[in-house]
Amino acid sequence: MSDDKPQPARRYNYWLGGKDHYAVDRESGDEIEKAFPTVRTMAVENRQFLRRATAYMAERGVRQFIDIGCGLPTHDNTHEIAQRFHPDARVVYIDNDPIVMVHARALLTGTPQGRTAYIEADLNDPERILAHDDLTGTLDLSQPVGLMLVAVLHFIMGPGAANPVVKRLLDALPPGSYLAASNATKDFSTPEMAAAYDAMIAAGRVDAWPRDRAEFAGLFEGLEVVEPGFVAVSEWRAENEPQPRPAPAEVAVYCGVGRKP
Numbered sequence: 723m724s725d726d727k728p729q730p731a732r733r734y735n736y737w738l739g740g741k742d743h744y745a746v747d748r749e750s751g752d753e754i755e756k757a758f759p760t761v762r763t764m765a766v767e768n769r770q771f772l773r774r775a776t777a778y779m780a781e782r783g784v785r786q787f788i789d790i791g792c793g794l795p796t797h798d799n800t801h802e803i804a805q806r807f808h809p810d811a812r813v814v815y816i817d818n819d820p821i822v823m824v825h826a827r828a829l830l831t832g833t834p835q836g837r838t839a840y841i842e843a844d845l846n847d848p849e850r851i852l853a854h855d856d857l858t859g860t861l862d863l864s865q866p867v868g869l870m871l872v873a874v875l876h877f878i879m880g881p882g883a884a885n886p887v888v889k890r891l892l893d894a895l896p897p898g899s900y901l902a903a904s905n906a907t908k909d910f911s912t913p914e915m916a917a918a919y920d921a922m923i924a925a926g927r928v929d930a931w932p933r934d935r936a937e938f939a940g941l942f943e944g945l946e947v948v949e950p951g952f953v954a955v956s957e958w959r960a961e962n963e964p965q966p967r968p969a970p971a972e973v974a975v976y977c978g979v980g981r982k983p
């Protein structure tokens with residue numbers, strides 16, 4: 723396998739222990755791991771947050787989901803979790819990496835009653851996503867939707883840059899909808915780790931924009947924030963996960979879930 727540029731989906735798959743990655747992805751993944759040795763724990767815990775957040779929403783009656791930046795299929799994908807609660811659950815997967823879409827089309831088939839759709843699109847173009855026939859033809863946007871923006875918002879680089887995108891997507895969803903999101907952060911890091919991260923961003927060696935608590939919380943403006951609020955992905959409703967939990971500094975990713983009133 724070869725390719726000239728590392729891609730987040732394949733690098734994340736590498737950290738998760740999957741097999742869908744190229745040498746450039748492994749090199750980039752190893753370089754980040756040198757600066758941040760617990761990056762694999764981060765990937766696993768972030769994925770576990772996605773699973774718990776999907777189950778949380780499904781348990782409260784949400785039967786349709788938009789999962790943007792869905793990544794390469796793994797076990798317990800969003801529709802598999804949702805369809806355990808509601809066999810008729812519908813999920814629209816979106817990613818901007820064409821390779822993700824090839825794998826997703828092949829693997830992400832669900833229950834006979836439920837439906838899944840796949841759209842290759844960029845999170846930075848919410849208008850196109852919302853107007854896409856495969857989205858409007860799969861989901862009923864008059865009914866609550868779980869919007870999953872898990873480990874994807876940090877690819878919108880720059881302070882405040884993700885807010886208008888999230889707002890536009892939430893504006894299109896009815897009351898009772900949820901947002902589940904996670905984003906890299908330096909808030910839990912030592913000053914040395916934070917400085918190393920800044921140096922990698924400055925050198926163009928890392929493509930995930932870290933957000934502090936205030937900026938991350940701002941993405942949930944207008945929503946009722948679900949307990950326990952904004953915490954490390956390893957700590958969100960993780961009572962039934964193996965204990966002790968990884969420390970926030972080991973995962974360095976904020977998460978939260980909010981409900982549209």
Ligand SMILES: C[S@@+](CC[C@H](N)C(=O)[O-])C[C@H]1O[C@@H](n2cnc3c(N)ncnc32)[C@H](O)[C@@H]1O
Nearest residue numbers: 731734791792793817818819844845872873877
């Ligand atoms: C770290 S993976 C997260 C996968 C999954 N959401 C999870 O949390 O397990 C990030 C995914 O976001 C996708 N992505 C990055 N930037 C994107 C953008 N601007 N629009 C859509 N997808 C994007 C990548 O291709 C990748 O599949």
